[in-house]
Amino acid sequence: MGTLQLIVCLLLLSCCAMRRSRAAYEDVAIDLNDDILGLIVFKSELHNPPALSSWTEDDGSPCSWKFIQCNSATGRVSGVYLTGLDLSGRLGKGLQKLQGLKVLSISNNNLTGELRPELAQLPNLETLDLSHNKFTGQLPSSFSSLGSSLRYLDLSQNMLSGPLPDNVFQNFPSLSYLSLSGNSFQGPIPSTLSKCSVLNGLNLSNNHFSGNPFIQNGGIFALNRLRLLDLSNNLLSGNIPTGIYTLHNLKELHLQGNQFSGSIPSDISLCPHLLKLDLNSNFFAGNIPTTFGTLKSLVFLNLAHNTLNGEFPQWVGNLTNLQHLDVSDNGLTGVLPMSMGDLKSLKSLILSNNKITGNLPTSVVQCNGLKTLQLKGNLFNGSIPERLFTMGLEEIGLSENRFTGSIPPASGQVFESLLVLDLSNNDLSGEIPPEMGLFSSLRYLNLSRNNLHSRIPPEIGYLQNLTVLDIRGSALYGMIPGDLCDSSSSLSILQLDDNSLTGPIPQEIGNCSSLYLLSLSHNNLSGPIPSSMSMLKGLEFLRLESNELSGEMPKELGTMQNLLAANVSYNKLIGRLPPGGVFPSLDASALQGNLGLCSPLLKGPCKLNVQKPLVLDPNAYPNSMHGHNEGNEIARRLDHHKFLSISAIIAIAAAAIIVIGVIIITLLNASARRRLAFIDNALESIFSSSSRSGTPSVGRLVLFDTRTSGNLFADPESLINKASEIGGGLFGIVYKATIGAEGRIVAVKKLYKSNILQYPEDFDREVRALGKVRHLNVASLRGYYWTPQLQLLVSDYATNGSLQFRLHERPLNLAPLSWDTRFRILLGTAKGLAHLHHSCSPPIIHYNLKPSNILLDENYNAKVSDFGLARLLTRFDNHSIAGNRFQGAPGYAAPELVCQSLRVDEKCDVYSFGIMVLEIITGRRPIEYGEDNVVILNDHVRVLLEEGNVLDCVDHSMGEYPDGEVLPVLKVALVCTSQVPSIRPSMSEVVQILQVIKTPVPQRQEGY
Structure with a gap:
């Protein structure tokens, strides 16, 4: 009996165990179904994701699906890896079902919409990577509850915006990496960030954060485990107090592109592991701290575009691991030390636009790894070290200094390595070395504004990759070599102005098939303009003024449809202008000084190369009566012409009397006006004197x-x-x-x-x-x-407000601007600027051209406003304007305005005009935060033009538009925004070009 009872008990226990096992299995099955359900719902919000074809609800488990990882112990989904699958759509619901999820990576896709607040319901999440998508909106407040297990958070390169809640980082004790870069977040950096005590990587770059994140005993200084700190390209400001030494583990510190001021903190030198230090484009002042000489591990140092002064640091030779040094666009003085040669690892040395003097130390040639040497805009003197042209340099920029002597001969590695050589604006003399023809990789050669007194060596024609050749104003003589383009078809800019070149323009110029700028003005060139020039189908700018060119202009030049501007003034040309292209619309200033040219815009004799009339001798024919009649007819015509000449003389005399009378009356009126003005000025002087005497006026x-x-x-x-x-x-x-x-x-x-x-x-x-x-x-x-x-x-x-209002702030009840209206606005703006530049004495430079300064009257005529106000400043020069580079409209400042030691001229307005034209046509702002970080409008349009898709950027809200007008206007805008000021056209040339674009080319007459 006891044995039977024991058997029954064992059976009961076995049944109970089976029921418990079945219940546990059912629980796991339910959890697995939750994972499948969550992923299928998430997939449903995506647009036709072929990469996720293996995800189907018919499966019993998602663990076999692609891009899914499961926990082997629990069977739950632990990782979703969807990086770079070209997914589009929205980040939908469903993911909150994955309660075992630890890693969610959906970076490098095209997802849009707002971030789901349900993501905060994933309690075990350790890695969240949503970078490089197109998410918009603000950061959900629920993200502060993401969980204490989160270690890695990357939301960079999206389109998120708004301020961050101050409490957003209060619950991230395990967070070791945080990146919000490349968004549009604004406002102060949340103070709760200091609670992320184990953070070792922080990237908040390329946003609109403001304020000062460096607060003593708090803020960023509390994150003493940081190895990477990147706050670059924001609106952060203020002085940086002592305290960076607490970040003693730092390896990279990036603060560039902000508005920090005051002295550079000297305690940065107490971060012994620092490898990269970038403080460029701020308002730091004073000397470079001498303590920086102890940063022996430093490989990258950039202090450019600040207001630093004092002598160039003599301790720089201590930084033996340094690979990149840039202190350009400051006010540094002194000389370079001989210890520069100790920088054996140096690859890039950029000291442009300072006030450094003395010789370039010969020890620089001991920097065997040097690739870039930029010393532009200093006060260096003496000769160029000869061995500089034996190194493996890729870029040599010594322009705008006081170097003397000859250009050193080249040898060794430089023949194959050199890409850019700029020796312009010095006092170099002697021949151009023929060895330059052996620079097989050279793309840019600028020897302009020197005293070379040299011929152009024919070896220059051997440069197969040359795109820019500029030898203006260097006392060149002799003839232009005919084989300049024999070896290269890539030459796009040829500038030989202001020399003493003689002889004809070579017929071989037609071989330079890639030229878009040809400038040979102010020489002694003679002979006819070669008809082969018409083979330059890509030529956009042609300058031949002030030479001795003669004969008729080849009519084939009228077939050059890409030519936007030409100047042939002050030559000895005769005959008709080419019938097509830009020539019928040229301004008188581009033609004057040629007394034989035929144009309604010019005065003086017009010589046409036409067949002489046939003259018959009436006595040579037997029919003398017929000859006598012809002679009488000729006599009558002569008498008639004599009568007309006398009438013309009388008319001219009468007109002269009338003109003299008008002048006399005008002078009398002017005299009266001056007397009235004298009275007004006398009263005003009385009024003005009170203010100088201290009496309130x-x-x-x-x-x-x-x-x-x-x-x-x-x-x-x-x-x-x-x-x-x-x-x-x-x-x-x-x-x-x-x-x-x-x-x-x-x-x-x-x-x-x-x-x-x-x-x-x-x-x-x-x-x-x-x-x-x-x-x-x-x-x-x-x-x-x-x-x-x-x-x-x-x-x-202005009745219709500003261009800024109509482009970017237009209410819904106002129709978008049509193409014709936009063209009228940009042409009117060009005419207004041309008047300020060329008709005012002295010329008025705007300096601050942008859409908000273009007013629109009731007929949408553009009115340039805010011009010339710099004249009202107590201290005005080009440098003071350049110093305001952060106050103007972003994207409109010409590159030369950023360089405080460069003088600027009207070409900075031309650059701003080009940017504004792009904004008018595309409807986009000059700088936008887009899919891949910051989108620079002119770079974006230039890339589209090179790809052949430039019309894709046109603002389609303006309705229909003619491709034949929009496309050349875009090209003009890109030429106006060239980085090289000399390449940009003048505003008068821009007006001519725009008028040609809008005016249909007349049909060529039959048999002309």
Whole structure:
């Protein structure tokens, strides 16, 4: 009986065990179904993902699916690896079902939409990588609950925006890597970031973060395990206090592209493991800390584009591991030490645009690994070390210095390695070495502005890869070699202006098939223009002015459809212009000085190479009566012409009398106006003297066009209240106001007081000079209001607002601008700038051209505004404008404006105009955060042009447009935005080009 009971008990226990096992199996099955369900729901939000074809709900487990990893112990999904599968669609629901998920990597795809807040419901997540997608919106507040297990978070290269919640990082004790780079986050960096105590990699670059993240005893300084800190290209500002030494584990520190100021922290030298230090493009001032000489591990040091001064560091030879050194665009002085030769690992040395003097140390040639040497814009003197041209350098830039002597002969590795050679703007002399023809890889050769007194060696024609040859203003003589392009078809820019070249333009110039700029002006070239020049189908700019060229212009030149501008003035050309292309629309300035050219724009004799008329002798024929009749007819014609000549003389005399009368009346009127002006100025001088004597003066409004002066403003602040504000810029804030009894609507700019002229007579003189500028496409300055505390400028009010408003801030009830309207705006802007540059004396450079400064009247005529206001500054030169490079519109500043030691001219406005044209045509801003980091508009359009897809960037909201107009306008814009100022056309040339683009080419007449 006892045995039977034992058997029954064992059976019961066995059944219970089987039931428990079945229940456990059912639980696992339910969990597996949750994983399948979550992944299938996630897949459903994607657009036809062929890579995920193996994911099907018919399977009992997802562990066999591609890109899925499971935990072998639990059978749950632990990893989803979908990197680089070209997935598109949205990040849908479902992933929160994967409660065992540790790794989620969906980087390098095309996913859009907002981030799902449900991601915070994954309690075991350790790695979350959503980088390189197109996610938008703000970071969900639920991300602060992602879990204490998260170690790796990468949301970089998306389109996320908005401020970050300050508490977002309060629950990340295990986070070791964080990257939010390449988004549009703004505001301060959250203070809770300091709680991520084990963080060793932090990348917040390329956003809009502001404020100062370096707070003593907190902030970034609390992250003492950091090895990588990248805060570059934000809006961070302020001084960096002592405390970086707490980040003693740092290997890379990137702070470039911000607005940090003050001295460079010397305690950076207490980070002994530092490999890369990049502080360029900030406002750091003072000396480079001498303690940097102890950073023996440093391989990369970039301090460019700051306001550093003092002597070039003599301890630089201590940094024996240094590979890249860039301190360009500062104010460093002194000389280079001989210890430069100790930098055996140095590959790149960039010292451009400082004030470094003395000889270039011969020890530099001991830097055997050197590839790039850029010393442009300093005060170096003496000769160029000969052995410099025996090294394996790829780029030599010694322009804008005071080097003397001859160009050293080349030998060794440099023949195969050298890509760029720029020795321009020095005092070099002697022959151009023929060895230069052996630089097999050379692409850019600039020897301009020297005293070479040399012929052009024919060996230059051996340069197979040369794209730019510039030897302007170097006292060249002799003939242009005919074989310049025999070995190379890649030459795109040939500039030989301002020399003493003689002889004809070689017929072989037609072999330079890739030329788009040919400039041979201001030489002594003679003979005809070769017809072979018409073979240059890609030529866009041709300058032949101020030579001795003669004969007729080949009519074949009219077939050059890509030619945008040509200048043949001051030669000895005769006959008709080529009938096609750009020539019928050339401006008189491009043709003048050729007394034999036939054009309605020119005065003087016109010589045509036509067959001489046949003259018959009437006595040579037997029919003398017939000859007698012909002789009488000729006599009658001569008498008729004599009568017409006398009539013409009488008419001319009468016209002269009338002109003289008009001149006399005009002078009398001018005299009267001067007397009235004298009275006005006398009154104004009385008014002005009170301010200089210390007596407070009463503010008054002066209107130039109505001669209204002395009108008092009872309350000027009532005109410029916040409610009437309509814009602002570099010099002040603009308001809409009503003045006078007639209720005239005007635009009033309240100038910022900083650096504005303080004496009323100085202010009056400069404003009146600007007020005299009158042009259809220039916003007229109508008057001003002045007190020592308040300065206002009065100008016409634009009915249709600004171009900025119509392009980017247009309300839905306003239709987009059509192509014709956009073309009218850009052509009008070009005409306005051309007037400022070429018709004003001295020329007026705008410096701050952007869409908000282009006003539109009731007919959408463009009005260039805000011009010339730099004249109202107490201290104005090109450098002071360059110093404001961070205050202007992003993307519009020409490269030369960034270099504070470079003088600038009208070409900086041409660059800004080109950027604005691209913005008008594409509807996009000059700089945007796109799919792959920052999108630079002109680079983007240039790439599309090279790929043949440039019309893909056109703003389709403007409706239909003619490809034949839009495409050449885009090309003009890209030429205007060239990095080399000399390549950019003048604004008068731009106007000519645009007019040609809009004007249909006349059909060639039959048999012409």
